[in-house]
Amino acid sequence: MEYQKAAELKGLCNGKIVTEYLCRNGFSELTVDSKKVAVQHKNETSRKEAEDESRLPALEAAYTTILRGLGENTDRQGLLKTPLRAAKAMQFLTKGYHETIFDVLNDAIFDEDHEELVIVKDIDMFSLCEHHLVPFFGKVHIGYLPSKKVVGLSKLARIVEIYSRRLQVQERLTKQIAMAISEALQPVGVAVVIEAAHMCMVMRGVQKMNSRTVTSAMLGVFREDPKAREEFLALTKGGQ
Amino acid sequence: MERSKQKQVNENENENEADSAINGHFDGRVKMPGWSAGGAAGTPSTVPSSSVMESWREERTRSLEDNEMSLPSIAAAYTTILRGLGEDPQRQGLLKTPWRAATAMQFFTKGYQEKIIDVLNDAIFDEDHDEMVIVKDIDMFSMCEHHLVPIFGRVHIGYLPNKRVLGLSKLARIVEIYSRRLQVQERLTKQIAVAITEALQPAGVGVVIEATHMCMVMRGVQKMNSKTVTSTMLGVFREDPKTRDEFLTLIRS
Numbered sequence: 001m002e003y004q005k006a007a008e009l010k011g012l013c014n015g016k017i018v019t020e021y022l023c024r025n026g027f028s029e030l031t032v033d034s035k036k037v038a039v040q041h042k043n044e045t046s047r048k049e050a051e052d053e054s055r056l057p058a059l060e061a062a063y064t065t066i067l068r069g070l071g072e073n074t075d076r077q078g079l080l081k082t083p084l085r086a087a088k089a090m091q092f093l094t095k096g097y098h099e100t101i102f103d104v105l106n107d108a109i110f111d112e113d114h115e116e117l118v119i120v121k122d123i124d125m126f127s128l129c130e131h132h133l134v135p136f137f138g139k140v141h142i143g144y145l146p147s148k149k150v151v152g153l154s155k156l157a158r159i160v161e162i163y164s165r166r167l168q169v170q171e172r173l174t175k176q177i178a179m180a181i182s183e184a185l186q187p188v189g190v191a192v193v194i195e196a197a198h199m200c201m202v203m204r205g206v207q208k209m210n211s212r213t214v215t216s217a218m219l220g221v222f223r224e225d226p227k228a229r230e231e232f233l234a235l236t237k238g239g240q
Numbered sequence: 241m242e243r244s245k246q247k248q249v250n251e252n253e254n255e256n257e258a259d260s261a262i263n264g265h266f267d268g269r270v271k272m273p274g275w276s277a278g279g280a281a282g283t284p285s286t287v288p289s290s291s292v293m294e295s296w297r298e299e300r301t302r303s304l305e306d307n308e309m310s311l312p313s314i315a316a317a318y319t320t321i322l323r324g325l326g327e328d329p330q331r332q333g334l335l336k337t338p339w340r341a342a343t344a345m346q347f348f349t350k351g352y353q354e355k356i357i358d359v360l361n362d363a364i365f366d367e368d369h370d371e372m373v374i375v376k377d378i379d380m381f382s383m384c385e386h387h388l389v390p391i392f393g394r395v396h397i398g399y400l401p402n403k404r405v406l407g408l409s410k411l412a413r414i415v416e417i418y419s420r421r422l423q424v425q426e427r428l429t430k431q432i433a434v435a436i437t438e439a440l441q442p443a444g445v446g447v448v449i450e451a452t453h454m455c456m457v458m459r460g461v462q463k464m465n466s467k468t469v470t471s472t473m474l475g476v477f478r479e480d481p482k483t484r485d486e487f488l489t490l491i492r493s
Contacts, residue, residue, distance in 0.1 A: 051326075059324045062317035063388070069310035069317070069342075070349045071302040072422060078385045079422070086388040087324075092459045094325045126458040130333045133318065133341040135390060135454055167327055167334070199390055203381045204347045 049098045052091050059087035093128055093135075096165035101180045104162065108152030109184065117228075119143040120156045121236045129200045130167035138196025138212070140164075141236040144181055145188040145221055145228065156181070170196055170215050178217035189220030191232045302352040314342035348383050348390075351420035359417065360439050363407030370443070372483070374398040375411045376491045384455045385422035393451025393467070395419075396491040399436055400443040400476055400483065411436070425451055425470050433472040444475030446487045 063083035067074050074080075121141040129136050142156050163176045178192045193216040202209055222229050318338035322329045329338070376396040384391050395415050399406075418431045433447045448471040457464055477484050 055324045059321055062320040062324070065317040066314050066342075066345065066388075067422075069314040070345065070422075071306060071310075071352050072349075078424060082386055082388065082422075085386050087321075089387045089389060089455065089459050090321065090325060094327075097326045124464055131337055131340050132344045133321075133337065134344055135458060137458070167322075167325075167337075169333060199392075200344065203390060203392070204344055209379055 056084070056087055056091075059090065060084050063087055092165075093126075094166055096162045099162045101159060101162065101184065104158045105151065105155055105184050108155045110150055110152075111148060112146065112150040113148065114146050114150055115188075117143055117145055117231060117235070118150065119232065119235055120153055123157050123160050125160055125164045125173075125194065125196065127164040127166065127168045127170075127173060127196075129198060130169055132200040132204075133167070134198075134200045134203065136168075136170065136196050136198040136200070136213075138194060140177070141191075141193045142177065142181070143191045143222075143232040143236070144185065145190075147186060147188045149185045149187070151181070151185055170194060170198075170213055174215045174217045178219050182219050187220065189222040189225075189228060190217070191219070191222040191229065192217045193233075193236060301355055302349075304353070307346050307353075311339070311342055311346070314345065315339050318342055347420075348381075349421055351417045354417045356414065356417060356435050356439070359413045360406070360410055363410045364439065365405050365407070366403060367401065367405045368403065369401050369405055370403075372398055372400055372486060372490070373405065373408075374487065374490055375408055378412050378415050380415055380419045380449065380451065382419040382421065382423045382425075382428060382451075384453060385424055387455040387459075388422070389454045389458065391423070391425065391451050391453050391455075393449060395432070396448045396450075397432065397436070398446045398477070398487045398491070399440065400445075402441060402443045404440050404442070406436070406440055425449060425453075425468055429470045429472045433474050437474055442475065444473070444477040444480075444483065446474070446477040446484065447472045448488070448491060 060083040063086045064074055067079060067082065072079060074083075119141065120143075121139075123140040123142070124137070125140045126135060126137040128134070140160050142160070159177055159180050163173055163180070174192050174194050178190045181187070181190045181192075193214065195212055195214045197212055201207075201211055218229060222232060315338040318341045319329050322334060322337065327334060329335075374396065375398075376394075378395040378397070380393055380395045382391045383389070397411050397415070414432055414435050418428055418435070429447050429449050433445045436442070436445045436447075448469065450467055450469045452467055456462075456466055473484055477487060
């Protein structure tokens with residue numbers, strides 16, 4: 001299978017070559033900064049789950065320093081175990097670094113003779129702004145036009161989880177989700193739209209309560225054909 | 241050292257002005273004016289504030305100089321955290337993140353820098369008004385003291401003045417001072433209510449907070465739509481069900 005070949009290649013050569021190979025096969029007009037994508041692939045498992053426990057003490061000490069620096073009394077009852085809880089919470093919120101797309105997707109790709117739009121919308125997403133370490137959250141809508149291969153529906157949500165539970169920038173998150181789906185399935189087109197509220201804008205800084213940031217990534221036929229894009233956008237807007 | 245001097249000054253203030261709220265310092269119980277001890281059976285005429293205020297008794301306000309001095313150590317702590325999470329602190333997106341995160345965290349706890357007295361002193365007016373005054377849908381952002389993750393929601397405040405009214409934005413400022421701290425929602429509600437009581441001695445105060453806790457939404461049980469509602473009713477709001485009803489109806493509409 002083409003996908004497996006790509007996976008083997010990934011082991012031998014660097015990510016850049018693999019990405020370009022897939023790009024030329026699947027899409028006509030794909031402006032992807034392949035170097036950047038390759039960097040992210042290298043970061044795929046920058047953290048092993050087994051190491052989490054051993055890193056906890058350092059994180060705890062850091063949080064204790066932060067609490068003291070803010071002028072709080074770290075011996076008061078409410079704060080006694082806060083460094084540990086905050087460290088564990090932060091590890092949970094960045095657990096996307098543990099997992100790779102391959103682990104999650106490999107079993108659930110099926111050959112199906114379906115060539116109509118498949119959309120999974122209103123996927124709740126929670127991520128951390130990499131600039132302020134403050135949450136941003138919202139909804140992700142994913143649509144793709146399969147080309148003989150469909151993926152298990154929950155796997156789309158799992159892809160969102162893997163990439164969102166990291167220190168992220170919304171633009172990069174959108175692109176990573178789109179790229180992951182296109183690499184796994186080689187579909188005719190992929191569309192991803194994310195609408196999120198950034199706490200760094202709401203709770204601090206400009207403090208605009210109701211502002212939302214919307215980013216989208218359109219690959220393949222969604223980029224070239226305006227009608228396909230319209231259909232996707234119409235289907236994800238309605239019923240909200 | 242500057243710090244110990246500051247502490248002494250605070251303690252002196254505490255003794256001299258037992259009636260006014262200084263950043264939430266009390267000498268024990270808060271006296272509610274004009275309410276008879278023999279109200280409804282079992283209704284206390286004083287609010288036990290020691291349990292609420294105990295942890296704040298040693299508190300002194302943070303100054304801007306304190307902020308500047310502690311920034312490097314907080315930023316260094318954040319760099320450690322980034323490394324501990326498996327990220328590369330040298331990559332472009334993360335280069336200045338420790339500083340930004342440290343400044344952001346200081347902003348989220350800027351309630352420690354302010355005192356109620358500074359905010360309220362000018363805006364208390366004598367007005368012959370004895371009907372309910374409500375300020376509702378005050379957006380509130382706080383930090384959970386257990387996980388250091390945001391809490392956000394809305395605060396509804398109502399009070400029955402007793403010859404003295406408060407500038408309306410001052411109610412929102414009281415919310416700001418107490419919410420921009422490491423908080424527990426129950427304590428936050430009580431602190432706001434007690435602060436208004438101390439400042440105005442009204443016939444009654446009611447505070448309702450409805451908030452979403454990111455520590456429940458983003459991690460742990462992960463219940464997206466759950467909200468936590470807490471309320472504090474003092475004075476006539478506690479004793480008279482009709483007043484409480486009116487307040488709750490008006491904030492719902």
